[in-house]
Amino acid sequence: MTTSTTGGPTTVADTQNPPGGTDGRGRSARKRRAVLDAAREVFLRGGYLGTNMDEIAALSGVSKQTVYKHFGSKEALFVEIVTSMTTGAGDTVHDRLPEPAEGDDLAEYLREYAYRQLTVVLTPDLMRLRRLVIGEVSRFPELARVLHEGGPARAMRAMAALFERLAGEGRLAVDDPETAASHFNWLVMAEPVNRAMLLGDGAIPSQEELRRHAEDGVRVFLAAYGRDTGRSPE
């Protein structure tokens, strides 16, 4: 944005705008991106009804007409923002997720898993997204369904599959993987998420607190579902 806006003499050597059509990333696509970025910020700040399209146009440095050219309506733009953020966050959690090897310390693996999930989800933008979607459940039930599916449900399915495997290997005492996954998930996520939900982004715990919280949750989980975790006197 801060690059040379004054073109200069005649034909700039085009260091950033590829003339060939192979790239496909022309002016139009750039404007579209700008609108998406601005809309995201504005919607997350003001909610659906609390946001007006002029503000989005102004913040993205684009005319209102262009906004409506790319996204037909306020509603469509809103849906686009929410779904893209939702799936994006879900992918961040699940991409390149290592599986526990035979020799790994299971407790350590679960702590890492929990901590990773906590740090990804407890982000100001994701908390705002969650508040936004929850507040609009009656107006946009589909979006809430998508968030649930791409968030908790997806995470718990992955965990249930993992726990089932570990139970088969005799490393966990789990007979109902879904229930165990739910217990693990909420032992770890519930407290900080609900806290941040109501008390605002300022209530998001620090990394150290999240570490400790993950440890506590895993300890309780393994006390109930672990194989060799008889409460040993320290």
Next chain:
Amino acid sequence: MTTSTTGGPTTVADTQNPPGGTDGRGRSARKRRAVLDAAREVFLRGGYLGTNMDEIAALSGVSKQTVYKHFGSKEALFVEIVTSMTTGAGDTVHDRLPEPAEGDDLAEYLREYAYRQLTVVLTPDLMRLRRLVIGEVSRFPELARVLHEGGPARAMRAMAALFERLAGEGRLAVDDPETAASHFNWLVMAEPVNRAMLLGDGAIPSQEELRRHAEDGVRVFLAAYGRDTGRSPE
């Protein structure tokens, strides 16, 4: 709730409108109540911005002027609704809450406690209230703070105090009552609450499901914090 309204057979001569000025429950108070009831329904349905004052006036069978006479503004009316619902629900949970006696089965007591909490909180109106407040966190942070304080925080304080006492009596292996209370609370509440939060009132579990859910949560809690719950081999 459905018990005798504490009235008793003393001297209830008046049917509804006491003529004496001592009561103060005249026409004005009736109108005020009507406005509150209507506002509650309309706000819970449409959210803060999605609600207009004409609708409230129409539903309560009262002129708009009267609405503004009793509550100075839309914002004041909204705050009134939310705070009264919040404290009311908190009282419902904690009023007449029995304590576990010496001989009681602790697991049974905790199951009952959990089930009670679940049934009170998982009510369509309370879920709608929660969504409403969460959606308005940025506009009304105080209301969210009040909901957190009168809801989860209050419940967890009560539980922490109980656990501390039970630990002192040697009936629980708890060294950090706050953490234990958090674990208990969210093992029980998190799954159904978050589910209903995103999937709508139709996702509120049945009473049987809540019973089972409470059992599962208590089992895990006692595996971690119980005294005599060594995992017996089946």
Next chain:
DNA sequence: ATCAAACTAGACTGTCCAGTACCGTACTTG
């Protein structure tokens, strides 16, 4: 019966906002 306070109905003001229309300009592509 009388009077004052509270209520009703509805018109009204000022403001905000989604979405459109118009026209001149900048960019892209052949």
Next chain:
DNA sequence: CAAGTACGGTACTGGACAGTCTAGTTTGAT
């Protein structure tokens, strides 16, 4: 370089809504 398309700026339409105002009516106490 030419032509077509996308964009900027801005004014405009149509409708919604918080809050006020006015004039007439009901209610409840004296």
